[in-house]
Amino acid sequence: MPSEWEPRILAFLCNWCSYAGADLAGVSRIQYPPNIRIIQVPCSGRINPFFLLRGLQNGADGVLVSGCHPGDCHYISGNLAARRKFALVKELLKYAGIEPERVQFTWVSASEGGRFAAIVEKVVEQIQKLGPNKKLVKSYER
């Protein structure tokens, strides 16, 4: 099975910067791995850590959150408030013995199609190395 296994990564992208950045990557025909499933959110500040854990529980091998760069938030400070939450999520998962690479946070602006592709490439590569998410995923077969 592992030979056929491809990581599935859930990506929460903010509407104003990162989603546009991903769009730009597409329009510019920049190649990046097809492993991500995008959920558009109004702002990275909308992300409740519960979303990330729920993604992992439901079988995502990794979760990526991307918002506007600090200082560029459409809502002035949504990403800055989110940054604190993200720091804690990352630390908590690491502490609990869950690979911290399973959840990743980044900033991508609307003009950074290349950066978006590079980030996805990096995240996919890291998760590929970790293998399937087994710790938090819920088995529906038991």
Added chain:
Amino acid sequence: MSDSQQIETRLRETAEKLLREKKVSLFLGYEKATLPFRTSPLFLSKPEEVERLAWNPFCTTNLSVYLPRLFKAPVDARAAKAAPPPPTVGVALKGCDIRSVVALLQERQVRRENLVLVGIACPGMVDRRKAEKALGDHQALGAGEDGRGNIRVVVDDGTEITLRREDVVADACLECRSPAPTINDIMIGTPVEGKKTETARLRTAEFESRPLEARWAGFQEVFSRCIRCNACRQACPMCYCQTCIFDQNRPRWIGAGTDLSDVAIYHLVRALHLAGRCTECGACERACPMGIDVRLLGRKMCAEVEDLYGYRPGEAIDATPVLSSFAMDDPQDFVTEP
């Protein structure tokens, strides 16, 4: 007369005066429970009943857990209109408890003008499980305090056993850095100086020093005993949500069973929701019927919040809660770069 007895006398006088002068309509304190090493919360509204008030080494309950309920307006608008005005409440609070009240005030869950905060000096409260364990095969029939603050226990064969207080106080008390109720309207007893105790940090550091897989094994070992009863949540003063996400059933987000995945998410989400809000009173772990180290994750969150943002919950009523604020230069070394 032990310190506790003196405090008890003062507490009764204070409550009696507050009730008699109608400064408060309700006084929250403790009364003797039927079993040793315990007290039960007391909702007192008659000044002539203050003799029921007790103060002893077993006043563990964080009474602030009752405050949001007393001030919560009914959701239904018509019921809200018909509801009686919020009560004025006097409440006996230890250092940790008062920190919870501060956090609740920060989050606008209680009304300062309706509260009379009676701070009480606390040398650490007894964890009944530790005390019971310390007695071995003996059953306690009664327990009290000796002149030096140690715990005197009458056991089933009629003999008396003395337990050293520091051997049987709750973990949260051993870890306590702020035993003094800093914010109060009335102070009873001489506040104990806060020790700059590193106990919680050391416990966290020990767990953190294990390799990743050993931490996961440790996490599972601790939480696989969880029976999903919700006692930790219900005992927590900061868990006042109208409907907790784990109770929502339209749809139900998380399974109510003991699948490790559901249990893990419950405790992870709870730790995150309490990050920057938990005042480390330890009510959750004392309530846990399975004796789980419920605060395993919470201790880590408290340390992180303090290290990253220099914030300790429950310090100042006018402080903005840490996760509702930010600084431009907050650390972001965790951010993924290409």
Added chain:
Amino acid sequence: MTEKLISHTNLERLLERLRERGTVYAPGRDAEGEVALLQWPQKEPLTLEFTNFRQSPKAFFLPQTQTLLRFQDGKPVEASLPSGERYLFGVRPCDARALLLVDKVFLDGDQNDPYYARLREKTTVIGLACAQTMPSCFCTSVGGGPGDGTGADVLAVALDADLLLKAVTAKGEDLLSRAVDLLAEATPAALQEAEERIHAAQDQLAPAATADSDRRLREAYDSPLWETAGQKCLGCGTCSFLCPTCHCFDITDELRGGVGRRVRTWDCCAYPQFTLHGSGHNPRPTPKERWRQRMMHKFRYAVENFAVSFCVGCGRCIRNCPVSMDLRTALKELGA
């Protein structure tokens, strides 16, 4: 009724023999040092020196989480029922008696619960009489006793040198008949010793005001006491999760991609969601009504329906309540 003696060495042999036929659970120390009903053998030797387990053995028959149906391609099929035999050694009389009470609900003859029925059928319970009680114990006030074998298949009484084994049910008789070589005849002296031990334990127990509870609770439905209790109750559910007779449950579905299950999990009348209607109406809207329901169910409704109260006096709710509520106090005050 067969009464035999078994030495401590032979007891281990008996358990060993039972292990050949199924899974054996016996008192052992868990990671916390607490005595619990653990799969036998453990690294540590068998221990008979304990008051009672933190959790009642309820979960052996009504697991906290249990699959009722499985969904395959979206279609429900019955979950397979467990087939292995189980032997529980060391169940205290109060907890054993609780099984017979829960049976009244789950094996009511009309619509038996097949999952519960199978687990009951596949389990042999060897009770262990109490020598040491706790201040929270009151089994003798609710129809049980430290030497009561009701609900167990065999009751063991630990003596100085040996254990006395009394067969209580046909299953118990069968178990003893298969172990004749490990057993000795019960001597009058041993029977006497067992009697004395049980009496000694009985003498430690203080009576609780359980008499006439159904009538008194019927009359006290509007008592102000419920208000006082409701103020204090945190609605945490500890009492019912630990209670050996509390059996209320929830049923929920878990499904992803056509695969999943219908699962039942413990539930509790102390939770506001328990009775909350889809319309938002809640017949038991505050902790007051919910706490009253638990008391009424145990001491009035059960008596009305089954002529027996659904409390076995194990005291777990009293020992573990985070705010030290004691139903004995309530029972006493409601009589006054």
Added chain:
Amino acid sequence: MSRNPYLPYPARIEEAVVENESRDIKTFRLAFEDPGSAAEFRYLPGQFAELSLPGVGEAPFGIASSPTESDRLLFSVKRVGVFTAELHSLEPGAPIGVRGPLGRPFPWERMSGKNLLVIGGGFAFTTLRALIKQVLHPDQRAHFGSLLVIYGARTPGELMYGNELAEWQKRSDIEVHLTVDNAANGWSQHVGVVPAVLEELKPSPKNALAVVCGPPIMLKFTLLSLTKLGFPDDAVILSLEMRMKCGVGKCGRCNIGGKYVCKDGPVFTRQELASLPAEY
């Protein structure tokens, strides 16, 4: 041993008909996948069943058809929550589980030979429809005295089973009074709340049984009117709604006093209810 009480009979939706103007009530006609299930599923009006959708869950609904309509099994469902929303989204042909029949039906033996007064309000007319269908069946009708029906809703568009109501009004072996709170153009029948119509009609309590289903506020005032008219408590029959899960008297959710609504109800006489705590 009997059948696993938690296992639903497989069925499918044959037809889904919108019942009201606000389009939030649909009547589902179900058919069992296996003819054997249909033979096992023997019910009487007043009973209910748990409908089951894998992954969504189960919910209890009164059976809206009568066994005299041997070709159909009907459930009328109002869209209020997750389960009912999902059910409403299903098209004919969709699979569904049916678990039951559950609960105690209307007291048919007691009703025999009696004049029947059937009072319904709003959406709570489903099992009353079943009752009326049963009584009107040619083989059955002679077993009962007169049949008087009072059915009210907020607006004419919210009255369920419109065609059947019109048919019944043409018949001589049943008297049907319809009433609405707010009349629309062309409405020529009663205007006003159900208890008002009841007091106007003044049915005699002699040799009569009243069967009442409706929202709490309607129930409250209708019961007062019935008392006024001289109906004793044991001649008034009600059907309760309660949150349910197992449906077989085990999970404890629908417990009222010593009774379980799922097993001992949902049909109770007013007298029986008077001895229970008012926790419903």
